[in-house]
Amino acid sequence: MEFEQQPQAELYARVDSYLRQAFGELAELIEDEPAFALSLDRVHMIVKVNANGPEMASVLTYTLVATGLPITLELTTLLLQRNHVSPFGILGLFDNGIWLHHVLLGEMVTKDGLAMLLEILADYAMQTEDELNARFR
Numbered sequence: 001m002e003f004e005q006q007p008q009a010e011l012y013a014r015v016d017s018y019l020r021q022a023f024g025e026l027a028e029l030i031e032d033e034p035a036f037a038l039s040l041d042r043v044h045m046i047v048k049v050n051a052n053g054p055e056m057a058s059v060l061t062y063t064l065v066a067t068g069l070p071i072t073l074e075l076t077t078l079l080l081q082r083n084h085v086s087p088f089g090i091l092g093l094f095d096n097g098i099w100l101h102h103v104l105l106g107e108m109v110t111k112d113g114l115a116m117l118l119e120i121l122a123d124y125a126m127q128t129e130d131e132l133n134a135r136f137r
Contacts, residue, residue, distance in 0.1 A: 007057040007106060008049055008050065011058075014109060021111055034048060040118065040122035043122040045063040045118065046061065047059060047060075048062075056107075059103070061103075063125050065091065065128050065132065067096060068096065069098065078135075079098065089124055100121060
């Protein structure tokens with residue numbers, strides 16, 4: 001795999017080590033991408049290491065929360081309200097699905113912090129999925 005910049009390669013190596021230490025075999029490499037697949041309970045996440053210019057890299061996490069819901073004013077208003085109060089993750093619409101994503105700057109990534117963030121996001125994704133399915137299906 002080729003990296004765009006050195007900071008991306010360095011952060012990728014750290015994230016690889018941190019995910020393996022925290023989650024073991026649950027963290028799987030995605031071939032040909034600087035990314036990992038991680039399944040926590042019923043949540044399937046992607047953890048991707050991005051280059052952000054020549055001197056910075058970041059970790060992007062994302063997971064599909066729900067698909068096939070009717071996109072209504074009530075639903076989009078709820079998503080915007082959630083985004084306003086949630087300290088972790090942003091909910092958005094893409095490709096007929098509702099996604100939860102979060103970005104963490106490379107300098108802020110620690111083993112414990114990354115593991116805790118991924119567990120928090122997985123829990124938030126499951127709660128949000130349950131609520132959306134109950135209200136909008």
